[in-house]
Amino acid sequence: MNKIQEIYKTLYEVYGPQGWWPFVGSDGGGYHPSDYAFPRDENEVFEVCLGSILTQNTTFTSVVKSLHNLNDMKCLNHEAIKNMPLDELKIAIKPSGYHNQKANYILEFIGFFENLKGKIPSRDELLHVRGVGEETADSMLLFAYNQPQFKVDAYTKRLLAHLGIVAENAKYKEIKELMEHELKNIIKDKAELVIVYQEFHALIVNHAKQFYSKKPYGRGCFLEDKYSQKSAK
DNA sequence: AGCCAGGCTACCG
């Protein structure tokens, strides 16, 4: 087992399955640890994509508020959002911040989404949608479409940089390819790989919220002793 | 009161 896999194993043993991606539509199930039958329909696929845009540079608790606002207005689906007044959309998603930008991102994405007609988009196609960058694209592919694309976020980079596994100025692509390379050779089954990518990302966020949110980063991080590649002092 | 959050675009050199 390589170091990345050991870190995953340790985090999973400590925190358990995260069942990331809280759904608020449908039966309003919230998080769903150990249940990987999501998303269950086309509307939940869209809900994840919507959440992926809304969560840019924001906490997911804020996103859940926005999603509840839309759900209360019976507008938690692409057709209703497309047909609602722009001002109402902006008000609904206000808790997530950047509502002027994100409202337009969402409408642009809906145009793209409807053109797909249920097809799975490629990563490159997603990246051409305005408002969809690398992390958002991977978020959609991993959590909405169950594709084995590792999602790298600020926490992932911060953790790996702190442990000396990547450089402080490492780029998104470099980190993504490292994680995928270290994990996919061992895990052959695609569905299982998706689950590991999903859980790993969620575990990193859970862990990093506690130990990598405020400076000095890494204080109290129990991964540091075992996995840090930095030479002592 | 200030810093940070599960980023992206536009524009600069």
Added chain:
DNA sequence: CGGTAGCATGGC
């Protein structure tokens, strides 16, 4: 190419 200002709100 890399670097950075601007975008907005809520929580602690």
